[in-house]
Amino acid sequence: MTPEATGVDAVIDVVTAVFLVVGALMSLGAAIGLLRFPDLMSRMHAATKPQVLGLFLMLAAMGLQMRTWWVWPVLVVAWIFQLLTAPVSAHMVGRSAYRTKHGHRELLTKDELEAVVQRAAGDGSTPDA
Incomplete structure (x- = not known):
């Protein structure tokens, strides 16, 4: 092995x-945030x-350490699946918590969902937002 390759590996x-x-x-x-907040x-x-x-960062480290090109598309x-599913699931949990009154509404600076929920409760349909 050449010294340059060893330096790149390092x-x-x-x-x-x-x-x-x-x-x-x-x-x-x-x-820790899940437990303490x-x-x-x-x-x-x-x-x-x-x-x-x-x-x-963990996936990037894995891809760098494997040192093969074929692993990168899988990673x-x-x-991307994690990036797409985590915010959507958090959004759905947040809306559910809001509707079941499990959230602290006094901590909200602006309540944009209240009008939608009241409108949905008034006419019996589900809101689009």
């Missing part, structure tokens, strides 16, 4: 280690925002 290993540590810390922060809305934030970035697809 750089890739350091970048991989940094991505793994930062990704693990982001995921740990998400888990006081209300549902802040717990949803903790479950989605840092977890998606943490997963991205990108896994991250």
